Every structure is written in C-alpha cells, then in structure tokens.
Amino acid sequence: ISEASSNVGDLLEELDEGLFNLLVEVGKVADDSGLNLYIVGGFVRDLILGVENLDIDLVVEGDGIEFAQKLVTELDGEIKESHQDFGTAIVNLNNGLKLDIASSRIEYYEYPAAPPQVEAASLKEDLFRRDFTTNALAIQLNSKKFGKLIDYFGGQEDLDSGLIRVLHNFSFIDDPSRILRALKFSNRYDFEIESLTRELIEHAIDQDVIKGLTTGRLGNELALILMEKVAPEILLDLNRFNLLKYFHPDLTWTEKEYNLALKVTNIKEWLEGLGIEEEVDNCYLYLMILVRSLDKDDIRDFLLKFKFPNDLVSKAIFVKEEVKEILNLLLQSRLQSTIVYHKLNDLSIEEMAYLALITDQPEVKEWIKDYLVKLRRIELEVTGKDIIELGHDPGPCFRRVLSKVKDKKLNGELDSYDDEYKYLKECLKRLEKGGKN
Ligand code: CTP
Incomplete structure (x- = not known):
C-alpha cells in the first residue's frame, strides 16, 4: 500500500465561508485537546470532484464522544446522539450544521454481514475498513496541517481516472450492501467499476451474500438509489446483476x-x-x-x-x-x-x-x-352566509347545497355571483319541497 499526501486547503477555501470557518474552528478545538482530527468519506470525495456535499463526517484519533462534548461547549450546539460502544456522536450546531463524529476505529465482522465489532485503532485502519478507495480519503483539520489530504489507498488517482475500487478482497463479504453502493456510485459519477472489483462483485453475488443483509439495510439502499438522479440507470444495473429478486422475485427493470x-x-x-x-x-x-x-x-x-x-x-x-x-x-x-x-x-x-x-x-x-x-x-362566490340570509338555519344541508352549486359552476354553467345566487335559491327551494314531501 503506497501512501501519498498533498494539500487541498485551496479547495476547502472555495467552500461556503460559514462551512470553511467551521472546519477551521473544529480543527482548533482538536488542537486544544491534543487530538488529531480528520474529515473523511463522501465529503472529501465530493470536494475533489467539485460536487457539493454537506455531510460532515469527522474522525478523531481518540475518544470521539469526549471530543463531541468539548465541541458543543466551544461551538454552541448540542449532542443529538451518542453511542458509547461505537465511540460515535452526532452534534447539531446552532448554525444548522450537523457533524457526525467517530473515533478512529477498527471494525471487524464476526461473520459475514454481521454488525461490526469495534476497537480503538489508527486513522489508517479506520480508512482501510471503508468501501472504496474514493471513499477512503481524509483531510486533516488541525491548524498546523489544515488541508492535508491523506490518501493511503490511491483514492485520488481513482477519482482522476473514474474508478470504483475496493480496498481488499473481502469487502463485499464483510458488507454486501457495498455491491449496491458500487452500482450507485459508478452511475452517479459515471465511473467504471475496476475489473477485479467487478469480479469480486460477481463472485459475491454467486455466493448469494445479499441474503445476509437485513430487510432494513436492503430497503435503505433501495430508497437511497431511488433518490439518485440516475436511479433509472442504477436500476438497469440492478436488473443486469439479477439483484432485484432480493426485493421481490417478480421485480424487473428492463x-x-x-x-x-x-x-x-x-x-x-x-x-x-x-x-x-x-x-x-x-x-x-x-x-x-x-x-x-x-x-x-x-x-x-x-x-x-x-x-x-x-x-x-x-x-x-x-x-x-x-x-x-x-x-x-x-x-x-x-x-x-x-x-x-x-x-x-x-x-x-x-x-x-x-x-x-x-x-x-x-x-x-x-x-x-x-x-x-x-x-x-374554482371557488364559489356564494357562501353559507347567503343561505342564512335566505332564512335557513345552519345545518348539514348547507354543504350539500353548496356542493351542488359548485358542481354546476365546474361545468361552466354559472358565470357570476348572480348566477350562483339564483341557482342557490333554486336548490334551496327544491330541498324545501323535498323536505315537505
Ligand atoms: N462506508 C463504508 N461502507 C458502507 C457504507 C459507508 O465504508 N457500507 C463509509 C464510506 O467511507 C463512506 C462513508 O462511510 O464514504 C459515509 O457513508 P455514506 O454517508 O453512506 O456515504 P457517502 O460516501 O457519504 O455517500 P453519499 O454521497 O451517497 O452520502
């Protein structure tokens, strides 16, 4: 595995000013705590591609929950959720931005498609647990290294050449939802799925690994796919790879x-x-x-x-x-x-x-x-008030009569208030007669 790094501070500076300042501030809070802090995942990918992304996923080398607590004190916000077992927290800032904070961690799977187990580890190990090289990039936010791009797995090159590539051969066994994600990302960015990755997908599909996913996760991936601009193309791929059957045996997208x-x-x-x-x-x-x-x-x-x-x-x-x-x-x-x-x-x-x-x-x-x-x-000009003035007590017949007038107006037979009023009177009269009979 080769390690390359460069600086993308200039790209960060092109962000919306509020967002840029926030990243600087968050980096300073990490400095004060003596922790290394990174922004990771889709945000970094999209920054390099020039696509807007407001999902801020932070990884801190240390205790993520402690860091979240420090952040909300310093930056005005609240912790919305925290999970001690996973070392993760969600912070809502009062300026409307949301931060997902994780402790750099190593996740291992006890058996295929099992929920990940978590242990403390370095950033590199955290990134190695991710799905594709293009999603395994990080940018350091601490002041002295602000904007440093960390690319352990060749993600930047794959972004340049438009390739979706896994980091290791067990990626789809560890997490079969990545098969759907690969099809989503390749269509969204018009990227190719790199050839070994494609073979691994085919192999994983042959092994029926998708069966191991819960309906919750499968449904979530389908919902995300349907929200994509290129959903029609992604569904063609799902059909090609014979994946729609996991949702229902009779679904097709030809x-x-x-x-x-x-x-x-x-x-x-x-x-x-x-x-x-x-x-x-x-x-x-x-x-x-x-x-x-x-x-x-x-x-x-x-x-x-x-x-x-x-x-x-x-x-x-x-x-x-x-x-x-x-x-x-x-x-x-x-x-x-x-x-x-x-x-x-x-x-x-x-x-x-x-x-x-x-x-x-x-x-x-x-x-x-x-x-x-x-x-x-189309709205009526006559109202219940007109009916009262014509000497009727309010009651359920009001609605019936008004809807009769409205129907006639919908058919284009009443052109003015006077027309409506005349017809209203007719209907009331007919109603009275009906009542007496
Ligand atoms: N991730 C992963 N495997 C998954 C889901 C997510 O490795 N099955 C990692 C990737 O590093 C990803 C990050 O978690 O970039 C965040 O996940 P998510 O928000 O689902 O994806 P994004 O990459 O942000 O994509 P999107 O633009 O669709 O939100």
Whole structure:
C-alpha cells in the first residue's frame, strides 16, 4: 500500500465561508485537546470532484464522544446522539450544521454481514475498513496541517481516472450492501467499476451474500438509489446483476421501465410549464414504475417489508387499483368537468404525473391540465352566509347545497355571483319541497 499526501486547503477555501470557518474552528478545538482530527468519506470525495456535499463526517484519533462534548461547549450546539460502544456522536450546531463524529476505529465482522465489532485503532485502519478507495480519503483539520489530504489507498488517482475500487478482497463479504453502493456510485459519477472489483462483485453475488443483509439495510439502499438522479440507470444495473429478486422475485427493470422513467423529466417539465408549483418527487414515480408489474398484494407486502412510508404504499397501490379505471374515464366522450374534478381531486401530484406518464392519449393530459390549472382553483362566490340570509338555519344541508352549486359552476354553467345566487335559491327551494314531501 503506497501512501501519498498533498494539500487541498485551496479547495476547502472555495467552500461556503460559514462551512470553511467551521472546519477551521473544529480543527482548533482538536488542537486544544491534543487530538488529531480528520474529515473523511463522501465529503472529501465530493470536494475533489467539485460536487457539493454537506455531510460532515469527522474522525478523531481518540475518544470521539469526549471530543463531541468539548465541541458543543466551544461551538454552541448540542449532542443529538451518542453511542458509547461505537465511540460515535452526532452534534447539531446552532448554525444548522450537523457533524457526525467517530473515533478512529477498527471494525471487524464476526461473520459475514454481521454488525461490526469495534476497537480503538489508527486513522489508517479506520480508512482501510471503508468501501472504496474514493471513499477512503481524509483531510486533516488541525491548524498546523489544515488541508492535508491523506490518501493511503490511491483514492485520488481513482477519482482522476473514474474508478470504483475496493480496498481488499473481502469487502463485499464483510458488507454486501457495498455491491449496491458500487452500482450507485459508478452511475452517479459515471465511473467504471475496476475489473477485479467487478469480479469480486460477481463472485459475491454467486455466493448469494445479499441474503445476509437485513430487510432494513436492503430497503435503505433501495430508497437511497431511488433518490439518485440516475436511479433509472442504477436500476438497469440492478436488473443486469439479477439483484432485484432480493426485493421481490417478480421485480424487473428492463428497457421498457427505463424508457418510462426517462419520461419523468418530460412530465415534470410539462407540469412546470403549466405553472404548477407542487414538486413531483422523482423517487415516488420511479417506485411506481418499478412495482407496476406486481399484483396489488405483492406491492403492499414488498413495500411494507422494506419499510417504505405509508403514503408511498398507497401511491404505489394506486398504480394497480385505479389507473385503468381513471384512464378509461378520461377517454369518454362528452365527459363533464364535475366528474373529472371529483375523480382527480383525491389524487396526489405524483399520481397525476404517473397518469400523464403512462398515457399516449392527448385527451388524458388535457383533462389533467384542465383540472390542475382551472378546475381545482374554482371557488364559489356564494357562501353559507347567503343561505342564512335566505332564512335557513345552519345545518348539514348547507354543504350539500353548496356542493351542488359548485358542481354546476365546474361545468361552466354559472358565470357570476348572480348566477350562483339564483341557482342557490333554486336548490334551496327544491330541498324545501323535498323536505315537505
Ligand atoms: N462506508 C463504508 N461502507 C458502507 C457504507 C459507508 O465504508 N457500507 C463509509 C464510506 O467511507 C463512506 C462513508 O462511510 O464514504 C459515509 O457513508 P455514506 O454517508 O453512506 O456515504 P457517502 O460516501 O457519504 O455517500 P453519499 O454521497 O451517497 O452520502
């Protein structure tokens, strides 16, 4: 293993001023405690790549929890979480930044995919326990060595040549989730997976190591993947490596799903062009596309097993339950706006985006547009006050009558307050008659 080091202080200086000053301050607190302190992992990788990353992972050569306590006294903040066994702490600073602090440590695995055991060790050993060379870089923060890049495993060179490479042959056996991480990082940065690393992945997959991961960890990795910009590409890789079966035996992500996912951007642009303010969450749509070949019960089981949030479960089931029915409805001729309004009014923006995504029919998109820019914004000018003034006592019939007026307005049959008022009176009269009969 060759050890190279250089200084990236100039890159740190290009960071947001508040963040830069914080790193300097944190380094000084470490100086005062006589401890070596480093920022490590994804932050360093992204700093060198010029990608913004606000995940601050610190490693201190010494007691991380003691250091966290000193930090919160000196820098105004609080310890949000600490784990004595692991020597880790999370610090929330009052300026809104969050620091993850770890004691440099050696983690060893008692058996494949077991939770890591922890012992005190040097920075180098800590870094050696990490997944890829590009994620095993550190920058020292102590004043005298501020900005010193520590690169024991050739991470900088791999960043330059765009390679994802493990540090040792047991990496994927120790932690099978790294297989998914390798596919995520290689797609995110458009890096190659180095050839030996690729062989190790294939070998680990042959050994079925992913089976050893808990559903919590697997689900977490899938959720992280779905949040990536390049999720459609990563899912193609998961399919290629035959990994989707660990989530559900019937899941697939072929060119068909991929092409649909690529259209998500077009649909979002279309919605933006209509002036729709709600943000469509890509990951919801990707998930809806992913589960569309499963049946309803399987979708529910899959999402609950991997602990996806409940609102997502209902969105995904929507894919199965209602889509066909709504699409058919929106294709009917002489369809009334009121009916469209009541059908689409219960849907989330993602569900409407999904409808627009899977249809080739311009009528469907027209109706969605009509609902979003016009129908849902229609408000009545008459109110309950008008009904009271017409001599009625407040009661449940108010809502019924007002919704009748609204339906007529949605259909474009009432153009002014006077129209609404006239129709309101008609409805009340009819109601009275009905009551008397
Ligand atoms: N790490 C690891 N093995 C894992 C997960 C994490 O070695 N299975 C190490 C890597 O050094 C990684 C760091 O822990 O850089 C932080 O992990 P995480 O926050 O998950 O990843 P990042 O590299 O920060 O990536 P992202 O940009 O996706 O947050």
